[in-house]
Amino acid sequence: TCAGFVAIAWAFCHSVGLRNDGTVMTWGGTSANQHNDAPTGAGFVAIACGRMHSVGLRHDGTVVTWGYSSNGQRNDAPTCAGF
Numbered sequence: 851t852c853a854g855f856v857a858i859a860w861a862f863c864h865s866v867g868l869r870n871d872g873t874v875m876t877w878g879g880t881s882a883n884q885h886n887d888a889p890t891g892a893g894f895v896a897i898a899c900g901r902m903h904s905v906g907l908r909h910d911g912t913v914v915t916w917g918y919s920s921n922g923q924r925n926d927a928p929t930c931a932g933f
Contacts, residue, residue, distance in 0.1 A: 854869045854870045854871065855867045855868065855869055855870070855875075856868055856869065856870050857896070857897055859897045859898050859899040859904070860878075860899055861899035861900055861901050861902070861904075862879075862901040862902060863878055863879030863902070864876060864877070864878035864879050864899065864902070864904070864917070865877050865878045865899070866888075866897045866899055866904045866906075867897075868894055868895075868896070868897045868906075871892055872892035872893050872894050872895070872909070873890075873891065873892050873894065874888060874889060874894055874897060874906055876888045876904070888904070888916050889906060889914050889916060893908045893909050893910070894906045894907065894908055894909075894914075895907055895908065895909050900917075901918075902917050902918035903915060903916065903917030903918045904916055904917050
């Protein structure tokens with residue numbers, strides 16, 4: 851179902867929803883793998899969207915990125931916990 855969202859983020863052509871169980875759901879355009887690269891599993895506490903990429907923050911402080919990466923939006927994500 852589409853119930854249980856606690857946060858929604860949107861950008862140029864895609865959206866991300868954070869569910870109350872800590873999982874993310876994506877929808878909208880997928881020209882830059884905004885859906886195909888979306889993380890699976892629970893543990894997310896925050897989400898954000900850029901023009902064609904998304905960012906998720908897990909409960910342990912880990913940052914996860916997915917989608918377009920023409921300027922390092924994905925590769926430059928911090929690798930240390932504690933944010």
